[in-house]
Amino acid sequence: MSDLHETARRGSPARACDRRAVVAGMAALLASAWPGGRASAIPMAPLRVGEATVETASDGTLSSSLAFMLPEAPRAEVDDVFRAEGQPAEASPIPTNASLVRVGGEVILIDAGSGNSFQPTAGKLGESLEGRGVPRETITRVVFTHAHPDHLWGAVDDFDDSERFPNARYVVPAAEWDFWTRDDVETLVPDWLKGLAAGSRRTLRRLEAKMERRTPGETIAPGLTYVATPGHTPGHASVLVEAGREQVLIGGDALSHAVVSFRRPAWAFGSDLDRDLAIRTRRALLDRLANERLTLVGFHLPGSGIGRVERSRGAYRFVPA
Numbered sequence: 441m442s443d444l445h446e447t448a449r450r451g452s453p454a455r456a457c458d459r460r461a462v463v464a465g466m467a468a469l470l471a472s473a474w475p476g477g478r479a480s481a482i483p484m485a486p487l488r489v490g491e492a493t494v495e496t497a498s499d500g501t502l503s504s505s506l507a508f509m510l511p512e513a514p515r516a517e518v519d520d521v522f523r524a525e526g527q528p529a530e531a532s533p534i535p536t537n538a539s540l541v542r543v544g545g546e547v548i549l550i551d552a553g554s555g556n557s558f559q560p561t562a563g564k565l566g567e568s569l570e571g572r573g574v575p576r577e578t579i580t581r582v583v584f585t586h587a588h589p590d591h592l593w594g595a596v597d598d599f600d601d602s603e604r605f606p607n608a609r610y611v612v613p614a615a616e617w618d619f620w621t622r623d624d625v626e627t628l629v630p631d632w633l634k635g636l637a638a639g640s641r642r643t644l645r646r647l648e649a650k651m652e653r654r655t656p657g658e659t660i661a662p663g664l665t666y667v668a669t670p671g672h673t674p675g676h677a678s679v680l681v682e683a684g685r686e687q688v689l690i691g692g693d694a695l696s697h698a699v700v701s702f703r704r705p706a707w708a709f710g711s712d713l714d715r716d717l718a719i720r721t722r723r724a725l726l727d728r729l730a731n732e733r734l735t736l737v738g739f740h741l742p743g744s745g746i747g748r749v750e751r752s753r754g755a756y757r758f759v760p761a
Contacts, residue, residue, distance in 0.1 A: 486542075487688055489682065489686045489687065490684060491543060492683060494737065496540070496745050497537070497539075497540055497568040499594065500536060501534060502533070502534050502554075502558075502561065502562055503561070504532075504534055508710040509710050510708070521699060521704060522699060535740060535741070535743070535745065537739050537744060538551045538552065538739070539551070539679075539745075541661075541681055543681075544663075545580075546581055546662065547580050548580065548583060548661050549579050549582045550585065550690050552584070552604070553591070554591075555589075555595075555596065556599065558590060563594065576605050577606060577607055580607065581611065582608045582610050583612075584616070586692055587644060587673065588640070595610065609650050610647050610650050610651045610652065611651070611654055612652075612654075613653070613654065613666060613676070614653040614655050615674050616673060617653050619673070620637065621645060625637045629713065656668035656677055665679070665680050666678070667689065669692070670717055671715070671718025671720070672692075672696075672709075672712050673713055676692060678690060678692055688734070688735045689735070692738075694722065694725055695722060697709075697740065698738075698741050702726065702755065703755050705719065705723050705726055729748070729749035730756060735748060736758075743760050743761075744760075746760070746761040748761070
């Protein structure tokens with residue numbers, strides 16, 4: 441954690457209190473990231489959805505704690521599930537896959553990564569985009585699935601408070617905005633999230649002049665709509681990219697672990713603010729993905745995060761593309 445404390449020390453005096461609160465909650469949120477999978481070394485070719493293309497760009501990796509991720513699951517059962525999948529039941533680096541959608545002359549980024557004050561192995565999205573020949577200045581719109589730090593904070597430079605995507609407009613689920621910008625948001629979240637909530641409120645308010653708020657079902661860009669997938673956060677929304685019968689669902693953190701989310705969707709996740717609602721969301725989403733054979737893009741899923749959902753042994757499994 442020493443590098444995080446150094447980031448806080450170097451920050452501007454006006455933001456020192458926020459930084460101290462953020463650092464106080466940092467370890468707990470890092471524990472909410474999911475083990476299972478590594479960032480893909482070789483990017484996949486873009487998916488085509490009508491005239492649109494969809495691809496992912498890595499923001500790096502995060503550390504995690506299995507104990508925080510599954511606070512209510514008996515350890516013996518956790519071990520059995522991982523063993524059946526041929527994986528060790530232990531923490532490992534987890535990928536963070538932002539999505540890039542090009543359509544109608546727009547270059548749209550879905551989630552902005554964690555920025556330069558979250559964890560040393562993350563905050564690499566700018567480099568990934570440059571490697572794809574996509575300078576940050578060419579992004580026309582940034583769409584957020586939710587306001588957790590690893591999806592939101594990368595929109596604003598933590599050192600000089602400048603926008604990392606200066607020519608973009610922003611879109612956020614209206615319910616996410618309403619929750620995270622409340623003056624009393626710290627009183628509505630568990631202790632581990634209090635400091636981080638303050639950081640998300642600050643980031644959203646910094647972008648307010650260019651921020652659009654949309655509800656599920658509303659068009660957020662050409663061919664893109666929000667789909668309600670709440671529970672992980674109050675207004676968490678996935679992004680459906682569609683052209684006629686061609687569809688790709690960018691799922692954010694609705695399904696965030698390549699083993700547990702699919703094999704045991706009824707298990708409670710430690711970072712879900714409404715665990716019961718998140719369970720209902722996972723079950724409904726898995727059923728839809730399997731029935732409709734939609735392509736799924738998951739922010740924390742292995743490799744590029746792209747794959748499909750299949751029914752398997754009374755549950756589901758994620759099949760990477």
